[in-house]
Amino acid sequence: MIKTGVRLAFSMLVCFMGIAGLSGCASVQPWEKQNLAKPQMTFEGDKLETGYIEHIYSSKEGASGGSGVGGGGCGCN
Amino acid sequence: MSLIRRKILHGATVALMLFMGNSNDLFALEKGVKAPDFQLTGTQGSVRLADAAGSVVYVDFWASWCGPCRQSFPWMNEMQEKYRAKGLKVIAVNVDAKSEDARKFLAQNPAKFTVAFDSKGATPAHYGVKGMPSSFIIGRDGKVMSTHLGFNASEKEKLESDIKSALEAK
Amino acid sequence: MRPVSTNKKNAVIGAALTAVALSLPLSHSAFAESAPEKGIVAFKYLNYQDSQPGTDRIGVNAYSIRGMAPIAGKWSVDVTGTFDSVSGASPLFHNYIGAPTGVTVVSGASGGGSTSSSSIAEEDRKAVDMSVTRYFSKGTLTLGTSYSSESDYTSQSISLLGTVYLTEDKNTMLTLGGSVTHDTIKPNLGSSGDIDGDDDDDRDGHDEHDEHETSGTSASSFSDHKDIVTGLIGVTQVMSKNDIIQLNLSHAQGSGYYSDPYKLNDNRPRKRDYTTVMARWNHYFSSTDGATRLSYRYYTDSFGIDAHTMLLEYVQPLPSGFTVTPSVRLYSQSAADFYVPSNPAILPDAPDITGLEYSSYDQRLAAFGAVTLGIKVQKRFADDWLVDLRYDHYSQRSDWTINGTKDAGLKDFNAHFIQVGVSKEF
Numbered sequence: 001m002i003k004t005g006v007r008l009a010f011s012m013l014v015c016f017m018g019i020a021g022l023s024g025c026a027s028v029q030p031w032e033k034q035n036l037a038k039p040q041m042t043f044e045g046d047k048l049e050t051g052y053i054e055h056i057y058s059s060k061e062g063a064s065g066g067s068g069v070g071g072g073g074c075g076c077n
Numbered sequence: 078m079s080l081i082r083r084k085i086l087h088g089a090t091v092a093l094m095l096f097m098g099n100s101n102d103l104f105a106l107e108k109g110v111k112a113p114d115f116q117l118t119g120t121q122g123s124v125r126l127a128d129a130a131g132s133v134v135y136v137d138f139w140a141s142w143c144g145p146c147r148q149s150f151p152w153m154n155e156m157q158e159k160y161r162a163k164g165l166k167v168i169a170v171n172v173d174a175k176s177e178d179a180r181k182f183l184a185q186n187p188a189k190f191t192v193a194f195d196s197k198g199a200t201p202a203h204y205g206v207k208g209m210p211s212s213f214i215i216g217r218d219g220k221v222m223s224t225h226l227g228f229n230a231s232e233k234e235k236l237e238s239d240i241k242s243a244l245e246a247k
Numbered sequence: 248m249r250p251v252s253t254n255k256k257n258a259v260i261g262a263a264l265t266a267v268a269l270s271l272p273l274s275h276s277a278f279a280e281s282a283p284e285k286g287i288v289a290f291k292y293l294n295y296q297d298s299q300p301g302t303d304r305i306g307v308n309a310y311s312i313r314g315m316a317p318i319a320g321k322w323s324v325d326v327t328g329t330f331d332s333v334s335g336a337s338p339l340f341h342n343y344i345g346a347p348t349g350v351t352v353v354s355g356a357s358g359g360g361s362t363s364s365s366s367i368a369e370e371d372r373k374a375v376d377m378s379v380t381r382y383f384s385k386g387t388l389t390l391g392t393s394y395s396s397e398s399d400y401t402s403q404s405i406s407l408l409g410t411v412y413l414t415e416d417k418n419t420m421l422t423l424g425g426s427v428t429h430d431t432i433k434p435n436l437g438s439s440g441d442i443d444g445d446d447d448d449d450r451d452g453h454d455e456h457d458e459h460e461t462s463g464t465s466a467s468s469f470s471d472h473k474d475i476v477t478g479l480i481g482v483t484q485v486m487s488k489n490d491i492i493q494l495n496l497s498h499a500q501g502s503g504y505y506s507d508p509y510k511l512n513d514n515r516p517r518k519r520d521y522t523t524v525m526a527r528w529n530h531y532f533s534s535t536d537g538a539t540r541l542s543y544r545y546y547t548d549s550f551g552i553d554a555h556t557m558l559l560e561y562v563q564p565l566p567s568g569f570t571v572t573p574s575v576r577l578y579s580q581s582a583a584d585f586y587v588p589s590n591p592a593i594l595p596d597a598p599d600i601t602g603l604e605y606s607s608y609d610q611r612l613a614a615f616g617a618v619t620l621g622i623k624v625q626k627r628f629a630d631d632w633l634v635d636l637r638y639d640h641y642s643q644r645s646d647w648t649i650n651g652t653k654d655a656g657l658k659d660f661n662a663h664f665i666q667v668g669v670s671k672e673f
Contacts, residue, residue, distance in 0.1 A: 028418055028485050030208045031172035031201045034142045035489050035531040040538035040562035040570075043483070043493055043527055048291035048311045048327065049637065049666060051376075056295060056664060060643070062580045062612055063546035063554035065497055066523035069406045069424040069479050144284045207415055229281045229320035 043067075106205045106224065112136070112215045113203040117170065117193035120183070124193035126215075129166045133243045134215040137169040138201050141182035143209035149228040150186040156240060157190040163244045164217070168193060172201050172209075212236070214243045222246070282323045282382045285631075286316035289670035293331075297641075297662035299342055305335040313670075320382075327376040334369045340511045340597045340608035341589040342658040372397045378406075386411035386420075399435045399508075404428035408479075422481035422495070433470040434508035473503030489531040498522045506607075512600050513607045515585065521548035537563040551584035552612065553650055568627035574639075576619040581651030583612040589656030613654045616647025631672040639664045 028036070035041065044050075058064035106112070112134075116125040126134065137153060139146035157167045167190035171179040176194045183192065195201065204213060208226050216222045223239045225232070295307040309331035317323045336344050378391035391406040406426035413419040481495035498521070505515040527542040539561050546554040560574040585605035590598045600606040621639035628634065643660040645653040 028416070028488055029198060029202065030206055030211075030416065031138065031140060031198050032174070032488050033209075033485075034140060034174060034178075035533070036485060036491055037142045038531065038536075038538070040540070040564070041491060041529045041531055043491075043529070046289075046291075046635070046668070047325075048289055048313055048668060049635075051311065051327070051329070052291070052293045052309060052664070052666060053639075056641075056662075057578075060297070060611060060641075060660075060662070061554070061578060061617065062548075062550070062552040062583065063521075063523075063544070063556065063578075065477070065499060065521065066495060066525040066544045066546065066556075069408055069426040069477050069497070145281055148284055208417065227281055229284075231320035 106203075106213065106221055108221055108223065110221050111219055112213060112221050113200075115170075115193075115195070115200045115203070117195050117200065119191060119193040120188075121191075124168060124191055126168070129168070130219060131217055132164045132166040133160075133217060133240065135165060135167045135212060135240060136204070136215060137167065137210055137212045138172055138204070138206050139169055139210045140171065141173050141178040145228040146210045147182075147186060148230070149210055150188060152228075152233055152236075154187075154189045156237065160240060160244060165240060165244060167191065170195050170200055172196075172198055172206075214239055216243050216246055282317040282320055282380070283315070284317065285672040287313070287670055287672050288315075289313045289668060291666060291668035294665045295662065297660065299658045299660055302344060303335065304344070305333060305337065307331055307333050322382070323380045325376075325378045325380070329372075329374040329376075331372045332369065333372070337509060338610070339509075341610060341656065343594060343597070370397060370399075391426075399433050400430065402428060402430040406477075418485035420483040422479065422483065424477075424479040426475075426477045428473075428475040428477070430473040430475075430503070431470060432473065432504050432508070436469070436508065469508075471504035473501060473505065475499055475501035489533065491529050493525075493527040495525040495527075496523070497525075507609060510607070510609060511597050512587075513609065514605055515583075515607055516550065516605055519549055521546060523547075535563060537561060546580075550612070552580055552582070554578065554580035555650065570623075570625040570627075572621075572623040572625070574619070574621040574623070576617075576621070578617040578619075579647065579649040579651070580614060580616075581648065582614040582654070583607065586612045586614075586654075588613070588654040591656045610657055610660065613645060613657055614648040614651025615643050615645045615653070615657070615660075616649060617641060617643040618647070633668075633670045633672075635666070635668045637664075637666040637668075 054064070054067075112126065114126045116123060118124070126136070135153070135156065137149065139149070153167050153169065157165065169188060169190060169192050171192060171194050173179045173194075174196055176196050179192075179194060201211070204211070210226075210228050212225045212228075213221055214223045214225075222243045225236060225239070289312070291311045291313075293307065293309040293311075295305070295309070297304050297306075309329060311327060311329040313325070313327040315323060315325040338344050372395060374393065374395035376391065376393040378389050380387055380389040387410045389406075389408045391404075391408070393402070393404050393406075395402040404426055406424065408422065408424035410420055410422050413421050477497060477499040479495060479497040481493060483491065483493040485491050501519045501521075502517055505517065505519055507513045507515075523544055523546045525542065525544040527540070529538055529540050531538045539559065542556075542558045544554075544556040546552070546556070555578070557577045558574065559576075560572055562570060562572045564570050585603065585607055587598050587600055587603070587606050587608055589608070597608060619639050619641045621637060623635060623637035625633060625635040641662040641664070645655065645657045
């Protein structure tokens with residue numbers, strides 16, 4: 001199960017990078033990043049809010065992780 | 078498993094190479110090259126680089142949405158004031174798609190130097206701008222003497238000494 | 248982070264991934280990946296309450312304070328302190344909050360409590376997270392550490408996370424990270440016996456699960472550890488002026504004590520590995536100045552749990568500094584291989600686990616689906632003050648699993664979380 005997962009994930013990553021690299025989608029110029037620079041377009045949200053929400057879900061559900069590394073565990077799961 | 082992993086890593090590496098190949102296409106303006114001329118609309122009429130021939134020109138590319146650009150404004154005011162007599166001319170080219178955003182920014186961050194607008198992005202493309210803000214120090218002979226990307230407090234001294242040496246150059 | 252070679256064409260294909268990251272071309276003009284221009288101080292309060300039909304279960308009040316400051320344009324330091332206080336009762340098995348016949352239940356918390364609830368009367372947790380980031384011309388490097396402490400649990404971790412732009416135009420970024428976590432568990436089982444009851448009750452046939460107590464020490468002095476190593480690799484790619492996507496892959500390997508000492512017959516494997524694939528896509532709408540943030544995560548672990556998580560948020564800036572963000576989150580998981588389904592017909596007795604190597608009645612290891620609906624309102628004052636309010640309603644149902652076998656005996660589970668925050672930039 002794990003092995004399949006790892007293999008699948010790696011192939012997806014490679015595929016994704018290949019597509020992105022070949023399609024020439026990296027054509028956005030530095031002065032064209034006004035919209036991308038807006039706070040609503042960042043992947044990192046409010047740190048305290050994300051901390052609470054991830055903590056809640058990891059203590060009430062079987063799955064956790066995925067968006068980063070680090071952070072403390074707790075006796076809640 | 079380890080063999081598979083190695084194969085996959087190999088694939089990933091090839092994909093990364095493709096990426097890096099793409100970055101080759103970008104053109105960057107180099108030292109000693111004649112700075113491309115431009116004619117743009119400014120806050121006070123038309124702005125043309127060639128009109129500043131004989132001066133040292135500090136060309137800055139900025140955008141209203143860029144944080145470090147905001148920080149650079151007081152510093153550019155200071156530089157313009159300090160070295161005006163020695164022949165420094167600061168031209169800040171705004172690259173916002175909507176010049177209206179730039180005017181809002183200018184209302185909050187007054188500029189005591191020349192500001193021009195290039196909403197089409199032709200000038201930064203000619204200069205090979207790689208990020209916001211980017212600056213080019215152009216000598217009295219119209220050639221690029223140094224280039225700089227980004228702005229933060231720790232780099233002010235380096236930038237000022239570059240301006241000084243451009244002003245002192247024969 | 249500096250390249251060792253600028254001749255990328257001649258780089259040896261097939262080099263290790265890390266070597267590639269190190270041999271990136273660097274232009275003669277430096278890249279500016281600068282530290283944040285402003286520092287920030289933020290405070291946030293959380294109120295969490297969950298319930299099942301007929302009973303309120305766990306309630307949490309949490310308080311966090313965060314300070315982040317840029318240093319010399321090249322560094323930033325980020326510190327967060329959290330205090331939370333949990334009260335209420337956790338089920339002893341499945342949804343059952345009460346003692347099975349023949350078992351004398353003593354509250355797990357140090358403060359004592361009701362004899363009919365299994366676990367928590369009042370429990371405090373304190374946690375500190377610290378990180379230092381160095382900003383380089385082509386990326387960042389962050390070293391983080393965290394410490395969390397409860398009366399029966401401590402957790403320590405260190406992490407390292409690096410980002411590097413793979414292209415000159417900064418449209419492609421690679422993220423690599425890793426962390427090591429060490430947890431210590433010391434249950435507050437009291438001297439009169441733990442709720443597993445193997446010391447002083449007579450529920451024969453339920454003893455084999457307690458391998459952690461085979462040393463013969465009394466329940467009150469039992470302690471154990473858990474160690475987890477996590478690795479992460481991700482790529483962030485600008486797709487257009489209005490689109491950015493990210494793909495993260497992470498893998499964790501854990502070993503040690505995973506059981507829940509406050510639940511009946513809870514005996515889980517001492518190894519838990521998991522792998523996640525997460526894809527995120529943010530899209531900006533010029534017509535509204537709003538943005539959708541879509542993410543999907545696939546999770547699979549060695550307990551046998553597979554989970555799908557989908558989150559969609561829409562961020563809409565409004566006049567006068569307001570921003571409104573509605574969100575919907577969909578979740579589904581399969582059950583752990585050793586999950587023992589409920590049997591309401593035999594209550595107050597728990598299902599028999601005779602002959603099972605591993606077992607758990609924990610609802611969190613069952614198959615279920617969940618839906619969260621949330622709304623956040625934020626207002627910016629005087630340019631550097633930010634106040635926000637967020638409400639989420641969470642519903643968990645065994646019926647809603649799309650990839651597992653439901654346990655029809657489980658009760659519905661609902662929760663709400665309310666967050667109030669204020670922050671100031673300076």
